[in-house]
Amino acid sequence: xxxxxxxxxxxxxxxxxxxxxxxxxxxxxxxxxxxxxxxxxxxxxxxxxxxxxxxxxxxxxxxxxxxxxxxxxxxxxxxxxxxxxxxxxxxxxxxxxxxxxxxxxxxxxxxxxxxxxxxxxxxxxxxxxxxxxxxxxxxxxxxxxxxxxxxxxxxxxxxxxxxxxxxxxxxxxxxxxxxxxxxxxxxxxxxxxxxxxxxxxxxxxxxxxxxxxxxxxxxxxxxxxxxxxxxxxxxxxxxxxxxxxxxxxxxxxxxxxxxxxxxxxxxxxxxxxxxxxxxxxxxxxxxxxxxxxxxxxxxxxxxxxxxxxxxxxxxxxxxxxxxxxxxxxxxxxxxxxxxxxxxxxxxxxxxxxxxxxxxxxxxxxxxxxxxxxxxxxxxxxxxxxxxxxxxxxxxxxxxxxxxxxxxxxxxxxxxxxxxxxxxxxxxxxxxxxxxxxxxxxxxxxxxxxxxxxxxxxxxxxxxxxxxxxxxxxxxxxxxxxxxxxxxxxxxxxxxxxxxxxxxxxxxxxxxxxxxxxxxxxxxxxxxxxxxxxxxxxxxxxxxxxxxxxxxxxxxxxxxxxxxxxxxxxxxxxxxxxxxxxxxxxxxxxxxxxxxxxxxxxxxxxxxxxxxxxxxxxxxxxxxxxxxxxxxxxxxxxxxxxxxxxxxxxxxxxxxxxxxxxxxxxxxxxxxxxxxxxxxxxxxxxxxxxxxxxxxxxxxxxxxxxxxxxxxxxxxxxxxxxxxxxxxxxxxxxxxxxxxxxxxxxxxxxxxxxxxxxxxxxxxxxxxxxxxxxxxxxxxxxxxxxxxxxxxxxxxxxxxxxxxxxxxxxxxxxxxxxxxxxxxxxxxxxxxxxxxxxxxxxxxxxxxxxxxxxxxxxxxxxxxxxxxxxxxxxxxxxxxxxxxxxxxxxxxxxxxxxxxxxxxxxxxxxxxxxxx
Numbered sequence: 001x002x003x004x005x006x007x008x009x010x011x012x013x014x015x016x017x018x019x020x021x022x023x024x025x026x027x028x029x030x031x032x033x034x035x036x037x038x039x040x041x042x043x044x045x046x047x048x049x050x051x052x053x054x055x056x057x058x059x060x061x062x063x064x065x066x067x068x069x070x071x072x073x074x075x076x077x078x079x080x081x082x083x084x085x086x087x088x089x090x091x092x093x094x095x096x097x098x099x100x101x102x103x104x105x106x107x108x109x110x111x112x113x114x115x116x117x118x119x120x121x122x123x124x125x126x127x128x129x130x131x132x133x134x135x136x137x138x139x140x141x142x143x144x145x146x147x148x149x150x151x152x153x154x155x156x157x158x159x160x161x162x163x164x165x166x167x168x169x170x171x172x173x174x175x176x177x178x179x180x181x182x183x184x185x186x187x188x189x190x191x192x193x194x195x196x197x198x199x200x201x202x203x204x205x206x207x208x209x210x211x212x213x214x215x216x217x218x219x220x221x222x223x224x225x226x227x228x229x230x231x232x233x234x235x236x237x238x239x240x241x242x243x244x245x246x247x248x249x250x251x252x253x254x255x256x257x258x259x260x261x262x263x264x265x266x267x268x269x270x271x272x273x274x275x276x277x278x279x280x281x282x283x284x285x286x287x288x289x290x291x292x293x294x295x296x297x298x299x300x301x302x303x304x305x306x307x308x309x310x311x312x313x314x315x316x317x318x319x320x321x322x323x324x325x326x327x328x329x330x331x332x333x334x335x336x337x338x339x340x341x342x343x344x345x346x347x348x349x350x351x352x353x354x355x356x357x358x359x360x361x362x363x364x365x366x367x368x369x370x371x372x373x374x375x376x377x378x379x380x381x382x383x384x385x386x387x388x389x390x391x392x393x394x395x396x397x398x399x400x401x402x403x404x405x406x407x408x409x410x411x412x413x414x415x416x417x418x419x420x421x422x423x424x425x426x427x428x429x430x431x432x433x434x435x436x437x438x439x440x441x442x443x444x445x446x447x448x449x450x451x452x453x454x455x456x457x458x459x460x461x462x463x464x465x466x467x468x469x470x471x472x473x474x475x476x477x478x479x480x481x482x483x484x485x486x487x488x489x490x491x492x493x494x495x496x497x498x499x500x501x502x503x504x505x506x507x508x509x510x511x512x513x514x515x516x517x518x519x520x521x522x523x524x525x526x527x528x529x530x531x532x533x534x535x536x537x538x539x540x541x542x543x544x545x546x547x548x549x550x551x552x553x554x555x556x557x558x559x560x561x562x563x564x565x566x567x568x569x570x571x572x573x574x575x576x577x578x579x580x581x582x583x584x585x586x587x588x589x590x591x592x593x594x595x596x597x598x599x600x601x602x603x604x605x606x607x608x609x610x611x612x613x614x615x616x617x618x619x620x621x622x623x624x625x626x627x628x629x630x631x632x633x634x635x636x637x638x639x640x641x642x643x644x645x646x647x648x649x650x651x652x653x654x655x656x657x658x659x660x661x662x663x664x665x666x667x668x669x670x671x672x673x674x675x676x677x678x679x680x681x682x683x684x685x686x687x688x689x690x691x692x693x694x695x696x697x698x699x700x701x702x703x704x705x706x707x708x709x710x711x712x713x714x715x716x717x718x719x720x721x722x723x724x725x726x727x728x729x730x731x732x733x734x735x736x737x738x739x740x741x742x743x744x745x746x747x748x749x750x751x752x753x754x755x756x757x758x759x760x761x762x763x764x765x766x767x768x769x770x771x772x773x774x775x776x777x778x779x780x781x782x783x784x785x786x787x788x789x790x791x792x793x794x795x796x797x798x799x800x801x802x803x804x805x806x807x808x809x810x811x812x813x814x815x816x817x818x819x820x821x822x823x824x825x826x827x828x829x830x831x832x833x834x835x836x837x838x839x840x841x842x843x844x845x846x847x848x849x850x851x852x853x854x855x856x857x858x859x860x861x862x863x864x865x866x867x868x869x870x871x872x873x874x875x876x877x878x879x880x881x882x883x884x885x886x887x888x889x890x891x892x893x894x895x896x897x898x899x900x901x902x903x904x905x906x907x908x909x910x911x912x913x914x915x
Contacts, residue, residue, distance in 0.1 A: 102146035123213035131181035133211040154202030171266040176330035183323035195258035204720040236271040253316035260311020397434040399461035401468035409675035426515035458487030481648035536578035545571035561592035579616035583625035620650035654683035668871010670697035688717025738773035841872035849883035
């Protein structure tokens with residue numbers, strides 16, 4: 001192509017004073033780029049992604065940081081397709097980061113494209129579901145339609161799939177939410193028709209959001225546009241009937257096929273069909289049966305293979321008939337319960353093959369006589385195998401899982417062995433009984449309530465019943481909880497709590513009761529479920545409100561907590577005696593006060609939690625709700641007790657283990673906390689959730705290398721959260737490397753604030769960096785800004801530096817001794833009354849720092865010794881804290897530092913997981 005000749009024809013229209021910085025010729029596009037250079041850069045590479053002049057000009061335009069579209073400032077292009085382009089943008093008035101989609105310029109004259117674009121906006125805007133990407137505004141600019149939507153900072157499932165492949169539970173949990181969202185769209189009369197990994201986005205918390213309704217079809221309407229778009233979609237993910245182009249005949253089962261293809265892709269690391277080009281993939285999907293999941297991933301569960309196969313049936317009538325049915329089976333699998341779907345039997349598969357190949361039916365009929373003999377032999381073998389399996393299942397067998405010592409967070413092997421011997425003796429009268437112990441290096445198997453772990457333990461032990469539980473010391477007595485679980489159904493069939501004098505053996509009455517429960521559970525009907533016992537879960541209207549509140553709480557924002565509380569008030573109006581609804585109300589109210597302190601709401605949360613415990617004292621959810629309230633009130637020992645009660649009732653799980661770890665850190669036991677965080681990490685839905693907390697424990701134990709490794713892992717797996725990089729910045733601060741601490745903070749804060757502008761925790765760290773590095777003017781500015789925002793966290797973070805006490809000390813340093821003393825005295829009065837009510841060392845440490853700033857040397861050393869006695873281990877913060885400058889050189893202060901270091905040397909460090 002003659003680029004120069006084409007460029008010269010454009011140059012005649014250019015400003016003769018504007019010169020191109022590359023070749024010096026007149027510029028028609030902008031002052032630093034002429035048309036010749038533009039065409040060379042855009043068309044020199046035939047492999048390039050820019051396929052039109054309009055798109056190339058759009059890229060140049062994007063370099064202008066002031067380019068606006070209506071009420072939005074375009075920040076960067078984040079996606080482009082055949083119809084439109086998507087930008088990350090900032091809304092002018094609210095400053096909110098959003099995504100804006102508009103039609104490409106060269107589609108301005110295409111009525112079909114404009115109609116399809118408007119159809120996408122109408123379809124998405126009509127849907128209101130937590131897992132469907134919300135539309136904020138629809139408008140027109142320069143004659144071209146656009147709409148704004150939520151900015152999904154986690155990217156698409158296409159990129160996120162690499163992080164969760166090899167983790168079937170995470171894949172299934174995510175797809176269950178997507179299926180629920182698609183089921184909701186179907187109830188609103190909308191069929192998506194282009195579900196694929198690229199159209200499933202993720203927000204900053206890893207929650208999936210279904211997007212791109214460009215091919216959506218209203219189920220009760222038919223239009224020329226619908227018929228025109230029937231063959232569109234993404235090869236490998238669209239249903240065979242959609243390939244054949246019968247758009248008016250499409251039903252929700254078409255979307256179910258796509259959901260199955262996405263799930264297959266996540267679990268097998270490839271789509272169901274592969275080919276050299278799109279037509280080859282389409283032909284396979286239309287003519288061939290999808291491969292079995294376990295032929296590509298043999299280690300996966302057979303139920304998952306069944307679910308995928310049911311979704312990918314070529315006959316729409318053979319698939320799940322609703323996305324709700326698919327979501328229900330996925331949730332049943334997550335709970336370790338039997339799924340509804342069953343594998344398609346071979347006679348059905350054979351009949352379908354005959355229907356697809358009628359010409360071969362006559363030939364095959366001639367072979368049926370011979371096949372009958374083989375079939376009879378096969379049936380007899382299957383019957384014999386079923387008889388053997390039933391006999392093996394009926395065998396009286398019990399396997400003991402490790403017992404969990406709640407005091408240490410470790411296993412209690414002695415109790416396991418003692419119980420096994422007594423159970424063998426007690427069950428001898430029943431007949432042939434097998435009692436075995438399951439040795440395992442996995443700590444989370446001890447006292448577990450996780451259905452997947454129970455299922456794996458049952459497969460390993462091949463026992464009919466599993467016995468597990470916990471032990472701890474309480475009021476000078478040993479408290480043992482026993483739980484007997486059906487290996488077939490995962491249902492708890494018997495439980496009991498026993499208190500015995502420390503050192504004494506298990507009483508014979510308890511052993512006899514356990515033996516009787518085991519004997520009864522050997523009957524064939526032990527797997528029958530009693531169903532949901534809570535009234536709200538039996539009432540369909542109340543159940544919907546309870547489930548909606550749970551989904552809203554998972555989003556962890558003040559607005560969503562408010563909406564969750566509204567749902568729960570309606571649920572309680574319908575079922576006032578629902579322990580579950582009362583418990584969820586307490587959890588939502590306590591969660592909201594974590595972000596915005598509200599004593600009245602927190603008191604209401606405690607009232608609701610106590611109602612839940614009174615209605616169902618054996619419910620782990622009720623106990624955990626009360627534990628969460630106590631945690632917010634800083635009644636740490638009571639919170640720990642209620643969480644232990646929950647574990648004794650139903651076993652340990654992710655959220656409870658994580659809360660116990662947080663409590664133990666605040667009580668000064670970071671080494672014990674690590675074991676609980678590792679248990680929570682094993683059960684975590686998203687990888688990386690607890691790594692930063694493990695890093696905090698290692699930092700308190702002065703094992704900086706392990707702390708840094710944990711922080712880096714958190715940053716890699718959860719880059720949208722501040723936990724990893726703020727922990728690393730604080731670690732550099734403790735090491736005395738102030739410039740490195742500031743550099744880590746500066747590198748990450750802008751990106752974090754663009755996603756989480758309501759989270760003020762990094763502001764506290766920023767102020768502490770300035771405070772510890774003696775940059776007093778900057779520290780006073782930052783602490784003053786926090787005071788003006790009235791941001792008062794319930795407890796000081798990062799070395800227990802409170803905002804008010806820091807301002808008091810800064811005023812002293814700046815020369816306003818009287819003003820500083822007034823602030824410090826008021827804070828000391830407030831803190832003295834709270835310290836008597838709260839637990840843990842942080843309050844004593846803060847009190848000591850204020851007393852040291854006021855020159856109360858004896859009182860400061862006494863309070864500091866009280867902090868150390870209650871578990872304070874952070875000697876490095878003490879030595880950096882400017883509030884201790886007046887006593888830092890005194891022998892008493894140095895003795896406190898030496899006492900902490902001596903205690904750190906005595907603490908037993910937990911080994912790494914592979915040790």
